[in-house]
Amino acid sequence: MSKxxxxxxxxxxxxxxxxxxxxxxxxxxxxxxxxxxxxxxxSSRVSASQAKKIAKINAGLSKNQKAAKNWIARHxxxxxxxxxxxxxxGRYQLxxxxxxxxxxxxxxxxxxxxxxxxxxxxxxxxxxxxxxxHWY
Numbered sequence: 001m002s003k004x005x006x007x008x009x010x011x012x013x014x015x016x017x018x019x020x021x022x023x024x025x026x027x028x029x030x031x032x033x034x035x036x037x038x039x040x041x042x043s044s045r046v047s048a049s050q051a052k053k054i055a056k057i058n059a060g061l062s063k064n065q066k067a068a069k070n071w072i073a074r075h076x077x078x079x080x081x082x083x084x085x086x087x088x089x090g091r092y093q094l095x096x097x098x099x100x101x102x103x104x105x106x107x108x109x110x111x112x113x114x115x116x117x118x119x120x121x122x123x124x125x126x127x128x129x130x131x132x133x134h135w136y
Contacts, residue, residue, distance in 0.1 A: 044079040044091070046105045053106045057113065061123065068123035069112070072130055081105045 046054065058066060070079075076093040077083035081103075089096050089103060092112040099111055120126040120136070130136040 044081060046081070050105050054109050057106070057109045061113075065123040068127040069116075071127055072123070072136060075130065081108060 058069070061069065073079050073091045077091050079091060081091045083090060083093065085093055087096055088094060089099060090108040091105070092108060092115075094108065094111055094115060098115055099107060116123055116126045116136075120129060126136045
C-alpha cells in the first residue's frame with residue numbers, strides 16, 4: 001500500500017470519526033492543504049449585503065466584545081454559519097428555537113447578541129463562562 005493510499009484512508013477514517021462525534025465543522029485535510037477548503041471556511045462566507053448588515057448589527061460592540069464574540073464563534077463552530085450539533089445550529093451554536101426558523105447569518109448574529117446580552121450581559125463575560133465550563 002502506498003503512502004498516498006494510507007493517507008487517504010486515514011483522512012477518510014478521521015473525517016467519519018469526526019462527523020460521528022460532532023466535529024465535522026473543523027475537519028481539515030493534511031493531504032493537500034493548498035487545495036482543501038474546510039467546512040468552516042466554506043460556510044462562513046456571506047454576501048456583501050449580509051456582511052454590511054452584520055457589520056451594522058455589531059457596530060455597537062467594542063473591540064474587546066467583538067474579539068470575545070469571534071473567540072466563541074471559533075470554538076463553537078469554527079466560524080461556520082451552518083454547523084450542526086444536535087438541537088444547536090450555526091456560528092454560535094444557538095438552540096434552533098432561538099433562531100425561530102430563520103438560519104440566515106444576519107439572524108444568527110442578532111440572536112446571538114440577544115442571547116448573550118440577556119444571559120451574560122457582555123460577550124467577554126460569555127467568553128469567561130465558556131472558558132470555565134466549555135459551553136456558554
